[in-house]
Amino acid sequence: MNENRLVEIKNLKKYFPVKLGLLKTKNVQAVEDVSFYIREGETLGLVGESGCGKTTLGRTLLRLYEPTSGQILYRGKDITHANMLPYRRKMQIIFQDPSASLDPRMTVGEIVGEAMDIHNLYGSKKERQDKIRTILEQVGLNSEHANRYPHEFSGGQQQRIGIARALAVQPEFIVCDEPISALDVSIQSQIVNMLEDMQQELGLTYLFIAHDLSVVRHISSRIGVMYLGNLVELGESYELYKNPLHPYTRTLLSAVPIPDPRKSKEKKRIVLEGDIPSPINPPSGCRFHTRCPYAMPKCAEETPPFLEHQPGHWAACHLL
Amino acid sequence: MRDAMSPGFGSLQPDMESILAMGQCPPFREDDFEPATQSEKETFIEVRKSMSYWQDAWRRLKKNKVAMVALGVIILFLLFAFVGPLFSPYSYEQQIRGAENLASSLAHPFGTDSLGRDLLVRVMYGSRISLAVGVIASLIVLVIGSIYGSVSGYLGGRVDDIMMRIVELIYSIPDVLVVLLLSTVLKVPLQQAFNSNNFFRFLSTLGPGLISIFIVFGMLYWVGMARILRGQILQLKQQEYVTAARALGANSSRIIRRHLLPNCIGQIIVTTMLQIPSAIFLESFLSFLGLGIAAPLASLGSLCSDALNGIYTYPMRLVFPAVILSILILAFNLFGDGLRDALDPRLKK
Numbered sequence: 274m275n276e277n278r279l280v281e282i283k284n285l286k287k288y289f290p291v292k293l294g295l296l297k298t299k300n301v302q303a304v305e306d307v308s309f310y311i312r313e314g315e316t317l318g319l320v321g322e323s324g325c326g327k328t329t330l331g332r333t334l335l336r337l338y339e340p341t342s343g344q345i346l347y348r349g350k351d352i353t354h355a356n357m358l359p360y361r362r363k364m365q366i367i368f369q370d371p372s373a374s375l376d377p378r379m380t381v382g383e384i385v386g387e388a389m390d391i392h393n394l395y396g397s398k399k400e401r402q403d404k405i406r407t408i409l410e411q412v413g414l415n416s417e418h419a420n421r422y423p424h425e426f427s428g429g430q431q432q433r434i435g436i437a438r439a440l441a442v443q444p445e446f447i448v449c450d451e452p453i454s455a456l457d458v459s460i461q462s463q464i465v466n467m468l469e470d471m472q473q474e475l476g477l478t479y480l481f482i483a484h485d486l487s488v489v490r491h492i493s494s495r496i497g498v499m500y501l502g503n504l505v506e507l508g509e510s511y512e513l514y515k516n517p518l519h520p521y522t523r524t525l526l527s528a529v530p531i532p533d534p535r536k537s538k539e540k541k542r543i544v545l546e547g548d549i550p551s552p553i554n555p556p557s558g559c560r561f562h563t564r565c566p567y568a569m570p571k572c573a574e575e576t577p578p579f580l581e582h583q584p585g586h587w588a589a590c591h592l593l
Numbered sequence: 594m595r596d597a598m599s600p601g602f603g604s605l606q607p608d609m610e611s612i613l614a615m616g617q618c619p620p621f622r623e624d625d626f627e628p629a630t631q632s633e634k635e636t637f638i639e640v641r642k643s644m645s646y647w648q649d650a651w652r653r654l655k656k657n658k659v660a661m662v663a664l665g666v667i668i669l670f671l672l673f674a675f676v677g678p679l680f681s682p683y684s685y686e687q688q689i690r691g692a693e694n695l696a697s698s699l700a701h702p703f704g705t706d707s708l709g710r711d712l713l714v715r716v717m718y719g720s721r722i723s724l725a726v727g728v729i730a731s732l733i734v735l736v737i738g739s740i741y742g743s744v745s746g747y748l749g750g751r752v753d754d755i756m757m758r759i760v761e762l763i764y765s766i767p768d769v770l771v772v773l774l775l776s777t778v779l780k781v782p783l784q785q786a787f788n789s790n791n792f793f794r795f796l797s798t799l800g801p802g803l804i805s806i807f808i809v810f811g812m813l814y815w816v817g818m819a820r821i822l823r824g825q826i827l828q829l830k831q832q833e834y835v836t837a838a839r840a841l842g843a844n845s846s847r848i849i850r851r852h853l854l855p856n857c858i859g860q861i862i863v864t865t866m867l868q869i870p871s872a873i874f875l876e877s878f879l880s881f882l883g884l885g886i887a888a889p890l891a892s893l894g895s896l897c898s899d900a901l902n903g904i905y906t907y908p909m910r911l912v913f914p915a916v917i918l919s920i921l922i923l924a925f926n927l928f929g930d931g932l933r934d935a936l937d938p939r940l941k942k
Contacts, residue, residue, distance in 0.1 A: 361842030374833040
C-alpha cells in the first residue's frame with residue numbers, strides 16, 4: 274500500500290493573516306492540521322461547505338499558496354520547500370470558473386502552448402502546433418479553435434480548454450477544483466465523463482474537490498469530508514456513503530436529494546442549527562461542537578484525534 | 594357582445610376560412626419527416642467571425658463620432674506639421690528682406706514676423722516640435738511608469754508600500770519649479786557637453802530647455818502612470834488565469850509580460866495618449882516663458898511668446914499659434930477619451 278502513494282500531506286496548515294486594525298493581525302485558519310494521502314491512479318473526492326478550506330487545501334498542496342506548516346510529499350519526496358518547477362509538470366490544476374481561468378488576451382493555442390513553452394516540450398514550431406492540435410482534439414475541441422479567443426466559447430468548451438492546458442504538460446496528478454460547479458447540469462456530465470476517460474487513458478490521479486455529493490460519489494474511489502479547515506472523515510466512497518461515522522458527514526448525506534418522492538418523504542433530513550463559525554475564531558476543541566446534535570462537554574475542550582476506526586475509514590469524533 | 598362574436602381581435606375562435614383552407618394544403622410526403630443529414634445540419638451552423646481585441650475596439654471607436662473627428666484633426670495636424678513644410682517655398686529660419694511684419698497675404702498666408710520669416714512655415718515647424726515633444730515625453734512616461742507600476746503592484750506587500758511612498762514623495766514636488774531650476778542649472782554643463790561630444794552636439798539643436806523638460810518627464814511625470822498601472826495589476830494578479838500560469842510554472846517576469854501587461858494595454862495606451870496633450874502644454878508654457886526651445890527653432894509656445902512683442906499692432910501673430918495649440922490639445926484629449934471608452938467599455942459612465 275505504502276509504495277503507491279503519489280501525493281501525501283502531513284499535518285498541513287495554511288493560515289492567512291488578516292489585518293483587523295492598525296497593529297492587530299489575526300489568522301484565518303483556512304486549513305488546520307490535515308493529513309491524507311492519494312494513491313496513484315485513484316480519485317480522492319473532497320467535499321464540504323463553501324468556505325471550509327477545500328480550495329485552499331488543493332492550492333496549498335500544489336504550493337500555489339505557501340503552507341504555514343506541515344509537509345507535502347510527492348512520490349515520497351518532500352516538496353514543501355523544494356523548487357517547484359520540475360513538479361509543475363507533474364501536478365496540474367483545473368479551476369472552478371472556466372472563463373476567469375483563461376487569459377482573455379490569449380488565443381486558445383497560446384493558452385495551451387504556454388505550458389509547453391515553459392517546460393520546453395517541443396523541438397520545432399511545427400511540433401508545437403501538432404501537439405496543441407492533438408491536445409485540443411483529445412478534449413473534444415476542434416483544431417481550428419486554436420486561433421480563437423476564450424470569450425468566443427461556451428462555459429463547457431472553456432472548461433475543456435482549461436483541461437487541455439492542464440494536460441499539455443502531461444501531468445500525473447491533477448487537482449480538480451470544483452471543475453463542474455459553474456456549468457450546466459447537461460454539460461457537467463460531459464466534463465465528468467471526459468475526466469474519467471482521461472484518467473483511464475493517461476493513468477491520471479485526481480484530487481476532486483466539489484460540493485455536489487452525487488458527482489463526487491460517482492467519480493471518487495475515496496472521499497474526504499472537510500469542515501472548517503479540518504478533515505473530519507475519510508473513507509472508501511461506498512463505505513462512507515453506507516456507513517458515515519462523523520455526525521457532520523451524516524448531515525451532509527441527509528441533504529442529498531433522492532429522485533423518488535416516496536423514498537424522499539421517508540428520509541429524515543438532519544438540519545443543523547446556526548451558521549458555520551468564522552475560521553478567524555474557530556470553536557475550541559472539536560470545531561463542529563457548536564452545531565453538532567450529539568455534542569458533549571468533552572467536545573468543547575479536546576480536539577478529537579483523526580483515527581482509523583475501520584480499515585481504511587478514518588474519522589475525528591469523540592463519539593466513536 | 595357583438596364585438597366578441599365578430600372574428601378578429603381578441604377572438605379565440607379559429608377563423609372558419611382558414612380551417613377550410615387547411616384542407617387544400619398538399620398532404621405531407623414521406624420524406625418530410627426525415628432527420629436532417631449532416632450536410633443539412635452544417636448549413637445551419639453559423640461561424641461568427643473571430644474578432645480580436647483590436648478589431649473590437651476599432652469597431653467601438655468608429656461609432657464614437659467625437660473621437661473620430663478628433664482623430665481626423667490629429668491626422669491633419671500630423672500632415673500639416675510633417676508634410677506641410679515640403680510645400681512651402683520658405684524655410685523656418687529664412688529671413689526675407691523687405692518682407693518684415695506683413696499681414697496675411699497669398700504669398701504669406703499667416704503673414705511674416707519682425708525678422709521677415711514666414712509665419713505659416715514657422716507654425717508648421719512649431720507644431721512639429723510640439724507634437725514630437727508630446728510623443729517623446731509620453732513614451733518616457735510610458736516606459737518608466739509601466740515598469741515601476743507593474744513591479745510594485747505585482748510584488749505587493751512591503752515592497753509595494755515603499756515604492757508607493759516614493760511615488761507620493763515625487764507627487765508632492767512642484768514640477769514647474771523643478772523644470773525652471775533644472776533648465777537654469779543645466780544650461781552651463783549641457784553647453785559644455787554639446788561642445789565635447791558628437792552625440793551631444795546633435796542634442797544641442799534642442800537646447801537645454803527642451804532637454805530639461807524631458808528629464809523632468811523622466812523624473813516626475815511617470816508617477817501617474819505608475820499609480821494607474823499598479824492599481825490595475827493589483828486587481829489582475831488576483832485573477833485565476835494568473836494562478837493558472839503559476840501552476841504551469843511561469844515565473845514572475847513571464848506573468849507580468851505575458852499576462853498582466855497585455856491585460857492592461859488599454860489603460861496603458863489611454864494614459865499615454867492623455868499624457869501627450871499635457872506634455873505639449875507644459876512645453877508650450879515653458880517656451881512661452883522663454884525656457885523651452887532655443888531659437889531659431891520654434892514651438893507653438895515660443896511663437897506665442899514672440900507674438901506678444903507686437904500684440905497691439907499685429908494681433909494675428911498670436912492668434913494663429915494659440916488657436917492651433919488649443920485645437921491640438923483639445924483633439925488629443927477628446928481622442929484619448931474616445932480611446933478609453935473603446936478600449937475599456939466598462940469604464941464608460
